[in-house]
Amino acid sequence: MHKISKQVMNKKRLFSLMVLTFAVFGATFYATAQEGGNNEKPKNEAAKPASAEEAKAGKEKLDVAKVIFGHIADAHEWHLFSIKHEGSEETPVAMPLPVIIYNPDNGLSVFSSSNIAEGKEYNAGNVTYVLDKSSSMKEKIVVKGNPDAKIYDVSITKNVLSMLISVVILLVVLLKAGKKYNAADGIKAPKGMQNFLEVVIIFLRDEVGKPCLGNKYQRYMPLLLTIFFFIWINNLLGLLPGGANFTGNIAVTSCLALLSFIVILANSKKHFWSHLFNPPGVPGWMKPMLVLIEIISLFIKPMALMIRLFANIMAGHIVILALICMVFIFAAINTYVGAGFVPVSIAFAIFMFLLELLVGAIQAFIFCNLTAVFIGQSIEDPHGHEVHEAHA
Amino acid sequence: MDLLTPEFGLFFWTLLAFLTVFFILRKFAWKPILKGLGDREKGIADSIATAERIKQEMAEFKSENEKLLAQAREERTLMLREAKDAKDKIIGDAKEQAKIEANKIIIDAQQQIQQQKMAALTEVKNEIGNLALEVAEKILRKQLNNSEGQEMYMKMLAEDIKLN
Numbered sequence: 001m002h003k004i005s006k007q008v009m010n011k012k013r014l015f016s017l018m019v020l021t022f023a024v025f026g027a028t029f030y031a032t033a034q035e036g037g038n039n040e041k042p043k044n045e046a047a048k049p050a051s052a053e054e055a056k057a058g059k060e061k062l063d064v065a066k067v068i069f070g071h072i073a074d075a076h077e078w079h080l081f082s083i084k085h086e087g088s089e090e091t092p093v094a095m096p097l098p099v100i101i102y103n104p105d106n107g108l109s110v111f112s113s114s115n116i117a118e119g120k121e122y123n124a125g126n127v128t129y130v131l132d133k134s135s136s137m138k139e140k141i142v143v144k145g146n147p148d149a150k151i152y153d154v155s156i157t158k159n160v161l162s163m164l165i166s167v168v169i170l171l172v173v174l175l176k177a178g179k180k181y182n183a184a185d186g187i188k189a190p191k192g193m194q195n196f197l198e199v200v201i202i203f204l205r206d207e208v209g210k211p212c213l214g215n216k217y218q219r220y221m222p223l224l225l226t227i228f229f230f231i232w233i234n235n236l237l238g239l240l241p242g243g244a245n246f247t248g249n250i251a252v253t254s255c256l257a258l259l260s261f262i263v264i265l266a267n268s269k270k271h272f273w274s275h276l277f278n279p280p281g282v283p284g285w286m287k288p289m290l291v292l293i294e295i296i297s298l299f300i301k302p303m304a305l306m307i308r309l310f311a312n313i314m315a316g317h318i319v320i321l322a323l324i325c326m327v328f329i330f331a332a333i334n335t336y337v338g339a340g341f342v343p344v345s346i347a348f349a350i351f352m353f354l355l356e357l358l359v360g361a362i363q364a365f366i367f368c369n370l371t372a373v374f375i376g377q378s379i380e381d382p383h384g385h386e387v388h389e390a391h392a
Numbered sequence: 393m394d395l396l397t398p399e400f401g402l403f404f405w406t407l408l409a410f411l412t413v414f415f416i417l418r419k420f421a422w423k424p425i426l427k428g429l430g431d432r433e434k435g436i437a438d439s440i441a442t443a444e445r446i447k448q449e450m451a452e453f454k455s456e457n458e459k460l461l462a463q464a465r466e467e468r469t470l471m472l473r474e475a476k477d478a479k480d481k482i483i484g485d486a487k488e489q490a491k492i493e494a495n496k497i498i499i500d501a502q503q504q505i506q507q508q509k510m511a512a513l514t515e516v517k518n519e520i521g522n523l524a525l526e527v528a529e530k531i532l533r534k535q536l537n538n539s540e541g542q543e544m545y546m547k548m549l550a551e552d553i554k555l556n
Contacts, residue, residue: 073395074402100401137394154401167409171416178421181428188432201425221426222418229417230410251398255406314395 062332068321069137072245072314075158076113076131076139080242092118097161101141102152103127113155116141159252162244166233173197174229204228204368212372213379220375223263227256228368235313235360239353247363248314250306257306260371264301268378301374305367312363316356323349 078095085091096114101124103109109124116122116131121144128144143149156164177194190198204225209217234246246252276294279287327345331338535541 069395074399135394138399152400154404156405157402159402160405163406163409167413170413174417174421174425178417178424181424197425198429202429205426205429218426222422223414225422226410226414226417230413249398249402250396251400251402252406254398255403256410259407259410 064325078158099155158244159246208372212376232364253306253310257302261302264374271382272378320352
């Protein structure tokens with residue numbers, strides 16, 4: 001009983017924390033919109049906010065695209081919220097993250113992102129690094145005075161930190177579950193988290209692994225399961241208020257797609273290549289064209305994996321943010337209209353949020369399933385062909 | 393287009409983290425979990441198969457037992473009937489025997505009675521004959537004691553001779 005009430009309490013606490021974070025976010029947005037918060041020209045705004053004309057000008061400057069892409073894009077610090085005191089500039093409250101830069105000319109530099117925040121410059125020996133925010137979609141650390149200099153930025157950004165959190169969660173949960181199978185004989189009934197994991201694992205094994213990979217499924221199950229859980233947990237973490245848009249980043253999806261492409265190629269059999277370069281049952285004159293198409297399709301497969309996940313998750317984030325931003329768009333016209341639109345906007349946002357919960361699981365499943373299908377095609381035996389066709 | 397150009401840093405960290413997670417989980421989570429699941433499924437299937445087999449065996453045993461029981465019952469009935477038959481036969485035989493014996497004894501007894509009757513009759517006859525002889529002797533002696541009687545006897549004998 002005690003344990004249950006504690007769990008309930010924890011859940012309540014988590015929920016209230018989420019509500020609080022959400023409210024803080026909303027309030028920040030609202031304040032920003034009201035005051036026409038614009039970091040680039042704070043002096044104009046802060047000097048005479050009471051002036052009706054200036055306020056109107058400020059409202060017009062609400063750049064929804066900038067707000068949305070600011071949340072979608074990766075960042076060198078984890079922005080939580082902004083505080084605006086009466087008569088002062090808006091000060092963002094953000095968690096500074098480590099910046100790691102390798103410059104072939106200057107070597108490795110590691111420093112806190114607070115050193116380059118708010119337009120500051122960081123002097124690392126011979127060069128000075130600044131944060132280039134000229135692009136509305138992506139910020140970038142560049143060498144001052146030489147923006148095209150080649151540097152390798154391997155900073156622990158917001159996305160990387162979010163991913164590291166997901167990795168810790170994955171390892172803690174799954175290693176704990178895995179230990180139970182080592183300790184006891186396998187016949188023992190599952191308990192707690194193990195129950196939930198087993199449902200997912202068995203589903204992936206029986207609905208993805210076995211149909212796509214036949215009797216060799218056991219070799220690929222660890223990869224498929226890791227892909228699924230890795231994407232899923234990151235999709236869910238991305239949905240938390242203040243969370244990073246990790247799986248909606250092309251670098252992440254390209255990395256995952258590249259890995260599955262490597263696995264597909266590394267395990268491919270002779271049969272796969274012979275089909276690719278010498279498609280059977282095709283008139284000779286058509287073969288060159290077909291081979292070309294086959295080769296293109298070979299590379300399109302991982303590209304599709306990459307873009308599908310990236311676009312789905314990013315689109316979800318954009319839609320939720322856009323729905324919330326609508327409050328401020330309407331508030332820019334009239335404060336009362338904006339306030340009146342809050343329930344509508346929140347209702348739509350909640351709907352989208354729930355939909356994104358579903359999409360998060362579905363996209364993880366699709367990535368995993370398509371990887372299995374592509375591996376299945378590449379490891380296909382000449383004998384198993386008919387069987388596979390029948391399955392498909 | 394900025395959104396579509398992957399950053400090197402994030403790519404690098406994702407690759408590193410994913411591969412680390414993959415290798416750690418493969419060794420310490422997925423393999424034991426998949427093996428455990430497989431073992432459990434196999435164990436459950438085996439248990440069900442064993443239970444099914446035992447159930448079948450039990451059913452077989454039961455039917456066999458019933459058969460044996462029925463057979464035993466039948467045998468018992470048969471034995472009882474046989475015993476009854478034997479008893480009846482023995483009793484019947486004994487009765488028959490007894491009747492025959494009795495008849496024999498009766499016949500023997502009758503024969504003996506007859507014989508003894510005959511013997512007794514013979515004896516009585518003999519006794520009577522002897523008595524008659526003695527009486528006749530005594531009479532004759534008395535009659536022939538005197539001359540008159542002798543004469544008369546002689547005359548009677550003579551008459552007999554004459555008659556012949």
